Amino acid sequence: MAKTHVTMKVNGAEVEGLVEPRTLLVHFIRENLQLTGTHIGCETTHCGACTVDLDGMSVKSCTIFAVQAEGASITTIEGVANADGTLSALQEGFRMMHGLQCGFCTPGMILRAQRLLQENPSPTEAEIRMGISGNICRCTGYQNIVKAIQYAAAKINGVQYQEAAE
Amino acid sequence: MNDMTPTREQREAKLEGMGCKRKRVEDARFTQGKGNYVDDLKLPGMLHGDFVRSPHAHARVKSINSEAAMKIPGVLAVITAETLKTVNLAWMPTLAGDVQMVLADGKVLFQNQEVAFVVATDRYAADDGINAVEVEYEPLPVVIDPFHAMDADAPVLREDLAGKTTGAHGPRKHHNHVFEWTVGDKDLTDAAFRKADVTIKEMISYHRTHPSPLETCQCVCSFDKISGELSIWGTFQAPHVIRTVVALIAKIPEQKIHVISPDVGGGFGNKVGAYPGYICAAVASIVTGKPVKWVEDRIENLTATSFARDYHMTTELAATKDGKVTGLRVHVLADHGAFDACADPSKWPAGFFNIVTGSYDIPTAHVSVDGIYTNKAPGGVAYRCSFRVTEAAYCIERGMDILAQKLGMDPAELRLKNFIKAEQFPYHSALGWEYDSGDYHTAMKKMMESVDYAGLRREQASLREAFKRGETREIMGVGVSFFTEIVGAGPSKNCDILGIAMFDSCEIRLHPTGAGIARVGSKSTGQGHETTWAQIIATEIGIPADDIKIEEGNTDTAPYGLGTYGSRSTPVAGAAIAMAARKIKAKAQMIAAWLLEVHEDDLEWDIDGFRVKGLPEKFKSMKDLCWAAYHAVPPGMEPGLEAVSYYDPPNMTYPFGAYICVMNIDVDTGVYKIRRFYALDDCGTRINPMIIEGQIHGGLTEAFAIAMGQEIRYDDAGNVVTGSFMDFFMPTAVETPHWETDFTVTPSPHHPIGAKGVGESPNVGGVPAFSNAVNDAFSFLGSTHIQMPHDFWRNWQAAKNLGALAA
């Protein structure tokens, strides 16, 4: 099948490649760019494992074609850590609050949570639960993911994180 | 001692040993997108394989024409059963003693069965190839309802078994019969029922569902024609077993097979078995001489690899009028689908279903299980539970509630009256198990006090009055569940897989600087073994957990193990780790004695080293002894500090717990609200409380999903109607309730560190708690049992059937 040339910015770097018109963005990211932190859990837009940040929105990269991302600015999990290489507040929160087990949903969860905290810097528990409802986790039961996001929100807002009583 | 000498507390804390909420080692890579999952692997020249699947549940395959497919750019091969026959691999053995088609051989027996394997340069081309393969089918009548599978005129499903009146587990009584398995004393049980004051009988179904880890099943196979070596990277919960199975069926010498399980994105039983995709990818690599990747998509995962449950349990209890249970009788109709591909220990066709007497001192019991074939996907895996234990726990826990209702007794009261007492352990059950330890009364009472059980019942009573007066349309249910698990398979005297005893193993090697590596036969699929295994070693030999690297999943480097499922990692591999560590410690003690010029018996262990009794300043730390092991061992001793242990457990372990679910249901909409869920677990010694809590949250969420909606359902023609995440209930953060966790600690007396395993308890105990809550809510309207899953629609239907809807 004839290939199309695409260019976009991924994690701050200009990238380009040749793709078929039907190539999914997630396959372009994983296979052409070899950024394998973005995962595939369903290919039907339900699980959120493939979530990336695209021009300021959380996008399920299994649900758009690479050609649709022409010119876009994308962040994947590989671009989330702080510039000095330390873990971002969210990455740290997931580790501190045991917000991950097998780790398969984690990149998508973190990308989604990062956008959520930009949309709403101090979300309530209910807002967090609704805010990540496009992302499925099979391992954690979400409770510690909620705490991880609360931990990160507190850290970003410069306040002490208080774990809610059970 | 000067001020710089660390205190005992500081020395303990530095180890981060057992009991510590150590943060996970795995998380650095997982939070930064640096995990190594199978699909991340890209080998030079790698091809992609994908399946043509059957749209029919039962049909003859008249012809397969791959001419058009082979013309598609990028398509290199189309493999069919005919191709596989040339290497004798058209069929493969299952772990349950049956055989299974790898690719359709003459006919198909379930929807989405593998028919042909298209190999192409990339996954898109493979997909084009699939669409171009022309298959001609002749549909046949289907068997979907398990209760009609053994009708005299039921269609014959397994023509390959024609005339075979005996299967892997004894006589077959019908052409769609797999096996009958019985246990217990039938005559004594029948007598108990004749003498009983009160009996109950109910057909309790545990519907078909699916483990669905977020990462599907996948592999990369690479055959090197020159060396004759086959490397397989795959999503395997039991990589060593896969290596042996490949050696046996592909006739490749076992030393030339390298099986590697890298990071695995959840397992829950889905990744124990061997699937056609693995065989086809291996054959395709041998045929093409290139690495071949096979990655299942979600629909394929849900519809073709490894369902769970599908047990239909006719349950009877006999009791005295004051509520002492005197007998249990269960008949199970077990729907195994088209092939019996259960991943149970070989001699256990119904797993450990005979744990069905549960936590109760029931003097006599009898169980019979009939396995049957239907036109559904094969499997029968233990979805986050030990083999068929969740079915058993659901059976007895629903049964106890139904009995309580008939007796007019409180369900908690009935349980307290029948529990095995703490002083009865080790307890021999009527169906043949020896329970290692337990204190059920204490756990149950702690649960009841924590949630104010009496208060909940008072609230329920007044809400019921209000409902009857027409003041509310909500009903309230309190679901009690007290489960006993049986995990840690298992002792070689009764557990094997294909003849291999179900031991597990660990090899520890300490380096001169006081650091080391441990390789273990288990395989984490998210349980955090890289973190917890090091904690066991830290406590045993006084080397900080941070200084021990844990490695699993590479069959070339790790000692042989049976893998991770059935909550067996801590009970079996965890024990092997402790035993290997103790061998190291024993050698270190000899070195210490020599260095300190005392007899070994004059030394005592002190957190992180050996001390001469009575002379506290004469001390050798483990770190010193590591160095010494490489340059100053006693005369005659071999240098080095390493040990291997293969642990054959003397018994299973029996974790238990008391769970309660409080739920309100709106009868007019069927919408439920989980108000509270409290889970008390006793898993013996606790290695890492943070990880235990995480496991419980996850298991409860899966239990919630199963009980409240998650189902693999077929229509009458054999089409899967819940084959994607659109229809198959996957709770999100919004639906998932808040979990309260609690614990008691009753160590296992036979396990080296007293640990019992925990990962599956919440699924086993959780499902009955949810279902009992729904059933308890409806009970005052006259119902005794409503089948799972309890989604809104079924709740509404239940209300309708009970005449509870507004006129």
Ligand code: FES
């Ligand atoms: S893979 Fe994109 S939503 Fe599941």
Ligand code: FES
């Ligand atoms: S950590 Fe396994 S799916 Fe979320």
